[in-house]
Amino acid sequence: MLTADLLHASLGDPLLDVMNFLNEIAIRYPDAISFAPGRPNEKFYDPxxxxxxxxxxxxxxxxxxxxxxxxxxxxxxxxxxxxxxxxxxxxxxxxxxxxxxxxxxxxxxxxxxxxxxxxxxxxxxxxxxxxxxxxxxxxxxxxxxxxxxxxxxxxxxxxxxxxxxxxxxxxxxxxxxxxxxxxxxxxxxxxxxxxxxxxxxxxxxxxxxxxxxxxxxxxxxxxxxxxxxxxxxxxxxxxxxxxxxxxxxxxxxxxxxxxxxxxxxxxxxxxxxxxxxxxxxxxxxxxxxxxxxxxxxxxxxxxxxxxxxxxxxxxLEANQEAIRFYKTNMDATLQALERHFPKSEAWARDVTWNVPDGGFFLVMKLPIEADEALLEESARNFHVLWTPMRYFYLGTGGEHELRLSCSYLTPERIEEGVARLARHLQKAILERQPAPQVRAG
Known part of the structure; x- marks a missing residue:
């Protein structure tokens, strides 16, 4: 038998468990709409x-x-x-x-x-x-x-x-x-x-x-x-x-x-x-x-x-169709977020996100923690996956943030996925935020 102290110390670092955890979540919920992987879309591939x-x-x-x-x-x-x-x-x-x-x-x-x-x-x-x-x-x-x-x-x-x-x-x-x-x-x-x-x-x-x-x-x-x-x-x-x-x-x-x-x-x-x-x-x-x-x-x-x-x-020229596709996907994600997280709703007012000028990813900031428990609930009850941003920080940071990847999905699946995410976060925010204090008198 080996003991952990005989192995390289890095193997005990939680950082090295991140990929396995995300893969395990994806395997357990294969039908979930996933904003987690930064994968290119397979529509461009022909064997x-x-x-x-x-x-x-x-x-x-x-x-x-x-x-x-x-x-x-x-x-x-x-x-x-x-x-x-x-x-x-x-x-x-x-x-x-x-x-x-x-x-x-x-x-x-x-x-x-x-x-x-x-x-x-x-x-x-x-x-x-x-x-x-x-x-x-x-x-x-x-x-x-x-x-x-x-x-x-x-x-x-x-x-x-x-x-x-x-x-x-x-x-x-x-x-x-x-x-x-x-x-x-x-x-x-x-x-x-x-x-x-x-x-x-x-x-x-x-x-x-x-x-x-x-x-x-x-x-x-x-x-x-x-x-x-x-x-x-x-x-x-x-x-x-x-x-x-x-x-x-x-x-x-x-x-x-x-x-x-x-x-x-x-x-x-x-x-x-x-x-x-x-x-x-x-x-x-x-x-x-x-x-x-x-x-x-x-x-x-x-x-x-x-x-x-x-x-x-x-x-570069060979990727023009893919460039247009990923632009459309990012636009679709940003537009869906605007629709499903309206600032007219009190629960959504503290939910924000950045607007990248390209690429596959954007980051949402929440008024609650975006931890493993929230991700598990999102996958199990609302069938939508995302990535906690805390995984990308050393020590502290990203506790209230999540990453969305819009590359692998179609615009239609993006719309449905953001709608599911909004339903989940609305429920979670209303449940987890402390109730406002009522002043006596």
């Missing part, structure tokens, strides 16, 4: 497309790269290059879709963006005094990975318009005064999970200047950047990066499909070794990856490669 993409990639290898059949067979069926075999196509995609110009050698293809995150943290954080800065609330995949790696995390609050840069600067100086080293900041600048917030363009320039002055790196994660709802797309931090301060993480889970489990890291920073030789940080990432997953599925890479070939090197 027949996979063969088309594989064929396109093989033609590309044969006609543009000069591969013969034996070499193509080896590439698709054997262990492959640790950094991946679609680096040139990804570099072209980044330039076309995001205005990011990097060499293919600086790109490491990973098993989903989660591996890219893990590798980045493992490479950068070498001392007990190194600290990871994160916007708060934060995606639990990052804080969970840091916990597994025994990396200290320092939260920085978000404002309505994204990360609070004044608070960031103060936190950096506070950590330095304690003898700690703020090593990197993790940030989703566009339509963050879970808050849905985006960093304004002027703040992006200021953040890069702050990182240069205070000497920390920025880990920019950009899974939702295509899905703008209002206004022109903002430049990524990496597109503005002229000092190699930004490590850029990307994923094909939203722009293609999650089953690929394909992501990548752009690590074009220069590393100087003990002999004074220079090489790319991507090479260090490759060492870690070689002992973590060996290499990334050649078939998944070939599918993405075929998609890029068939779409003239980019995926």
């Amino acid at each position: 027949q497309q996979i063969a088309t993409y594989l064929d396109a990639y093989q033609r590309y290898l044969r006609e543009q790269r000069g591969f013969d059949d034996a070499r193509i067979t080896s590439l698709l069926f054997q262990y492959g290059r640790t950094n991946g075999h679609i680096g040139e196509l990804l570099a072209r995609m980044l330039e076309k879709d995001e205005g990011i110009r990097v060499a293919p050698e600086s790109i490491v293809v990973t098993v989903g963006c989660q591996e890219a995150t893990f590798i980045t943290l493992r490479a950068l954080f070498s001392k007990p005094t190194d600290v990871l800065l994160v916007g708060m609330p934060c995606y639990i995949g990052v804080t969970g990975a840091a916990r597994l790696l025994d990396i200290e995390v320092a939260p920085v609050p978000e404002r309505a318009d994204g990360l609070d840069l004044d608070a960031l600067e103060a936190r950096v100086r506070e950590l330095r005064s304690q003898g700690k080293q703020p090593r990197a900041l993790y940030l989703v600048a566009d339509f963050a999970n879970p808050s849905g917030r985006s960093l304004p363009a002027p703040a992006r320039h200021r953040l890069l200047e702050l990182a240069a002055r205070e000497q920390f790196l920025i880990i920019e994660d950009n899974p939702y950047g295509f899905f703008s709802r209002e206004g022109p797309r903002k430049p990524t931090l990496k597109a503005l990066d002229d000092r190699q301060q930004v490590i850029y993480l990307g994923s094909f889970s939203k722009s293609a499909f999650p089953g690929l489990r394909l992501g990548y890291a752009v690590a074009d920073q220069r590393v100087t070794d003990a002999a004074g030789q220079h090489h790319l940080l991507a090479g260090e990432f490759s060492k870690i990856k070689s002992l973590l997953t060996v290499n990334t599925s050649a078939l998944s890479q070939a599918v993405v490669g075929g998609m890029l070939v068939l779409n003239e090197g980019g995926l």
Whole structure:
């Protein structure tokens, strides 16, 4: 028998139980309308497309790269290059879709963006005094990975318009005064999970200047950047990066499909070794990856490669229908909230929500706690699921907030789901709020 004290301490952290709890709720209530998962909608998927993409990639290898059949067979069926075999196509995609110009050698293809995150943290954080800065609330995949790696995390609050840069600067100086080293900041600048917030363009320039002055790196994660709802797309931090301060993480889970489990890291920073030789940080990432997953599925890479070939090197234009769909869904969610939580009703006056300019998520604030008991009641009695925001905070925070994801549902299901949520919250608010005090006399 093993005792818990013989296992890594992170396994006792409630943070690592969050995903299992949410999955268990979803399994027990399969017929509930779920605003919980940040999943793309399956209307854009056709299994027949996979063969088309594989064929396109093989033609590309044969006609543009000069591969013969034996070499193509080896590439698709054997262990492959640790950094991946679609680096040139990804570099072209980044330039076309995001205005990011990097060499293919600086790109490491990973098993989903989660591996890219893990590798980045493992490479950068070498001392007990190194600290990871994160916007708060934060995606639990990052804080969970840091916990597994025994990396200290320092939260920085978000404002309505994204990360609070004044608070960031103060936190950096506070950590330095304690003898700690703020090593990197993790940030989703566009339509963050879970808050849905985006960093304004002027703040992006200021953040890069702050990182240069205070000497920390920025880990920019950009899974939702295509899905703008209002206004022109903002430049990524990496597109503005002229000092190699930004490590850029990307994923094909939203722009293609999650089953690929394909992501990548752009690590074009220069590393100087003990002999004074220079090489790319991507090479260090490759060492870690070689002992973590060996290499990334050649078939998944070939599918993405075929998609890029068939779409003239980019995926932004190929996602236009999806962009319109997710915009419609966010609009439908916001409109349904306005209808079903009318400010003319006393119970709904203290229920508020943010209005993201894109992405999959928004956050509601309630006058009561949005805890596991409320979620259980919501699932059991009203057949609607959502995510407590407290899961995305370290320590305290988010106790009165919940996250809604509008990506996986149709507008019709969104309307019905918000109606169910309103019925539940009306009942819960009226039951849980203290009765008003009546003054004697």
